[in-house]
Amino acid sequence: MKTKLPYLIVILLAAIATVLVLLLQQNIKDHKEEAKQVVFKIANLTELTVDPAEWGKNFPRQYDSYKRTAERTGTRYGGSSDTLSTDKLVQDPRLKTIFAGYAFSVDYRARRGHAYMLSDQRETKRIQLPFHQTGACLQCHASNATIYRKKGIESGAPGTIQDPLISIIGYSQLMKGFEIIGKLPYEEATKLADQPVACVDCHDPQSLQLRVTKPAFLVGIRAFADSNTPAPQVPSIVKWRAGNRSIPYDPNELASRQEMRTLVCGQCHVEYYCGPKTTLFYPWNNGLKAEQIEAFYDSYKFGDGHRFFDWRHADTGAETLKAQHPEFEMWSQGIHARSGVACADCHMPYRREGAIKISDHWVRSPLLNIANACQVCHHYPEDEIKGRVDAIQDMNHDLLNRSEDAMVDLINAIAAAQAASWKEAELKDAREFQRKAQWRVDFINSENSMGFHAPQEAARILGEAIDFARKGQIELLKPKK
């Protein structure tokens, strides 16, 4: 009897080990099955499937996080924590002086989640009388890839909606619809749309591959590719430039997956011209830096032959420029772009759900999500990461404050000279300095990261803004001839 005990123990241990191995195998199998079930294929998705809820049947996890963009979030400088979107004009009254005579002096609020983009646009006073806006405003505030194509086909563009979007035929449908809808009065155009940015705007419905569908972006990025200014942040442009360029640059054909993780956001988070005088465009023909865009605007002539300007300043008469959210442009000048870190790496980081890794479609401030957004690359504590961001943003905020003060001083000085009946010719140089300073202050003020995307570049631009504003004042101190 005694001699059999070790055998029994061995057999028992072997049996337990076998059961454990089997359990482990089952567990792995379950996880693999679970991972495979990322796609349930319940709904048949096509180019006509605009409603994200339909896509949600196949991709419930991404859809759930997408819906969360309706939740209110706020950080020190980001988002909007109030029940109503923060009124920037109350928060910073200098903006009323800076934008005098322009729609932004009437209503200007903090951005919030993607879920609100269409309703916030419909509600802003900037689209109400006395301001006239066009359907071009919709390009970045609605799901419109399908709407543009349908309208394009209706108006004589070749092919059908079944044609692939990324093809000569698909693009010509898209462009035609974009031009027609862009010219409609806003009130009419907005009736055609019923969703904020949706799955179909960033994904091919069959392959799910990322794609860019905003017409002005496709045209703008092509102009940037043609510009020959350095483009290390978009390697596929560098590669395309080295070739024979027989076919225009097309990100949908040439950009890598990692580049697309930025370009889908660059479709909308960029500087643009959207007014009654010409088709919506992105001013990238000379490059993406503040002074390259300024040079393009300075050389641009409207149909009536007049130099480009956004509005005539009510207090000074200067022909001024308004910048809007140049996130893609500023990211382009920063260390993260240089290191190949995409918008989605920080704003849509991977998240684990069981065995499945998904991209978080709750697009928001990464500071609400530092573990997933930053700590995958920066292996130091959350507080330390936050501390570094705070330091950058606070310094930027201080410099921005000084720039706005300088801006207001110059505006008051020009207004005083006008009131003292200075001649037009005597005011000219000071007004030109206002245009230059205004463009730079606004480039950083309207950029939404409070300097984070490219700290040194932001400081450089603000330094120039202060210099130009003070030079404008000095101009007015010179004795009159």
Ligand code: HEC
């Ligand atoms: C390395 C990480 C990182 C990358 C890459 C990045 N961002 Fe950001 N972004 C941030 C941080 C940090 C903030 C500041 C958030 C805050 O103040 O709450 C920010 C702020 C923003 C905001 C304002 C957010 C808010 O809640 O108000 C927008 C919009 C934005 N980024 C868009 C972009 C776009 C578009 C790109 C790519 C072209 C991009 N970001 C690339 C980290 C990043």
Ligand code: HEC
């Ligand atoms: C169709 C145009 C469009 C695209 C594409 C787009 N955005 Fe936005 N984004 C907007 C608009 C418009 C708002 C402001 C909505 C509002 O205030 O009602 C916004 C707001 C945001 C905010 C602020 C969120 C908050 O809670 O305050 C962040 C961050 C942001 N976008 C990042 C991104 C990133 C990253 C991408 C790419 C993955 C992206 N966006 C793609 C148009 C777009």
Ligand code: HEC
């Ligand atoms: C090139 C894309 C683009 C176009 C064109 C565009 N927007 Fe936006 N808009 C955005 C983005 C991105 C945001 C979020 C970032 C921000 O608020 O700075 C935004 C934010 C807004 C907001 C919320 C914050 C605020 O400024 O009060 C309103 C309202 C708005 N846009 C109205 C309009 C109107 C009106 C037009 C047409 C004149 C227009 N937009 C054209 C991209 C665009």
Ligand code: HEC
């Ligand atoms: C503003 C652009 C944008 C919109 C809108 C968008 N996505 Fe995505 N989606 C992305 C990006 C960026 C990725 C990451 C892709 C990659 O890394 O290749 C992604 C990835 C995915 C993936 C691949 C798996 C994963 O999670 O990485 C699925 C599935 C997906 N999205 C479904 C959806 C669905 C469903 C919707 C609508 C409810 C949607 N997406 C809306 C940008 C977007």
Ligand code: HEC
């Ligand atoms: C995919 C990797 C990656 C992610 C995600 C990432 N970073 Fe970085 N970060 C880098 C790299 C690479 C550098 C450059 C440092 C170097 O080359 O040594 C950098 C640099 C920085 C710097 C120094 C900036 C400067 O101008 O010198 C700060 C601050 C920073 N990151 C903060 C963040 C924050 C905050 C987040 C999350 C919102 C974040 N990073 C997300 C890779 C990443």
